[in-house]
Amino acid sequence: MQRYNALSVLWGGLTGQKHWQQVWGRPEPKAHYDVIIVGGGGHGLATAYYLAKEHGIRNIAVLEKGWLGGGNAGRNTTIVRSNYMIEGNTEFYEHSLKLWENLSHELNYNVMFSQRAHVNLVFSPSQRDAMARRYNLMRLNGIDGDFWDPKELRRRIPHLNYDHGRFPILGAYVQPRAGTARHDAVNWGFARAATALGVDIIQGCEVTGFIHKAGAVVGVETNRGGVAGEILADKIGLAVAGHTSVLAHKAGLGKLPIETHKLQAYVSEPIKPIVDQVIVFGGIGHFYISQSDKGGMVFGGDLDKYNSYAQKGNLPVYENVMAACMQILPCLGRVKLLRQWAGVMDMSMDGSPFITKTDIPGLYLNAGWCYGGFKATPGSGHTFAHTIAKDEPHWANARLTLSRYREGRQIDETGHGPVAKLH
């Protein structure tokens, strides 16, 4: 792999930018792999990378039905945080955040991870108390958390609607180490680094079925057709959040604690720097916003709240999100929207994911990310790779099992109970 560094940028500038090399190719699938990862989003690519890097498995394929990062990896609002309070989530997301902190160096690729702070606004004394509990628990677990009083908040984010009659801002709970990253760069960085370690990334290759032998999964059928359409593997990992149930049915896993829902996101025209954090208006409404390095305001809100595999959003939620935006940042009222889109997500029954072996030998599952999968990308890949390679979970994903629902150990961060659309 050609290393990127300041000197190569300088040299490229002086020599007409002719030094760039292709970073991943278009390999034909082989007849057999040690491990196949289904899904070429961030989680799948990260899994392949860590399998090759940390577990010495080099004969790996990542199968992607569309193109790299064309699913939720390229559709999210790029927020990275670890402000969780329940065991299972706390250690996993903090593990992931620590991997983010060194990811650009790890991949030799600038993923533009910016620890600009995640700011949870509070609007009532009871909300402040509930948040205090969360952020105190985080601190006890070694995760950073802080409180900004109204004075400090006004100094750092002057444009918020502080004197709103209905939603007076009483302060904010903050995770200073949280922030944003460039989502495409994360996918490309992992794809480049995985390719350099010998991973085959095969795009336009849809898994249409599974090959079973003596109760185990031993390969996949793909849309490549004929003999070339069948690819055998010792181990197969699914990282296809949004479409997990579709593939699980094909693999014989049956029903899962998942409903597929869609979530919209929005980006405005680029404007001058106005918001230097990730701001969340939660509790009363549901709205989160940050500003990309290009200047676009990137924001989102609630799910559309009915089962859907359509990657298109509906207008009532659109209106709701804009209304929430106007409540806390009315200064954006005249800013034009540039784009709006939707992605489909695995909404799990307790709002938390699973990274686990399955009851079918040879089949491993990474799913249930709800709408918080982006921040988990490195942690998910790292622990899923460990689970696949060692046949046992990493300490960070040991509680993210499928069996927890049966055992009554749900990891229900928001306390909404087994209603997928509410998480």
Added chain:
Amino acid sequence: MLRIPCPFCGTRDHTEFSYEGDATVVYPALDALEEEWFEAVFLRENLRGPHSEVWHHLYGCRSFLIVERDTLTHEIGGVRLAHQPTAEALMQGGTK
């Protein structure tokens, strides 16, 4: 906007309704085995394509309706009352 043809109120925006999920889930008897309860509470077919689901016409006639809707295209097929005895009573000329 989804437009749901309510048998009582006519075709209305889906924002008048509350979505209650998969209509094929059957809740077991209270003393049924834990396994049956586990399946009813937590596991879902989560189909991509035709899907039977319950919508509650919360801001209308407050009826629970079973709507046949495609989860990929959002196309709505049939709509019927979820509560069978009520449907039968109405068929027989109303609730006296």
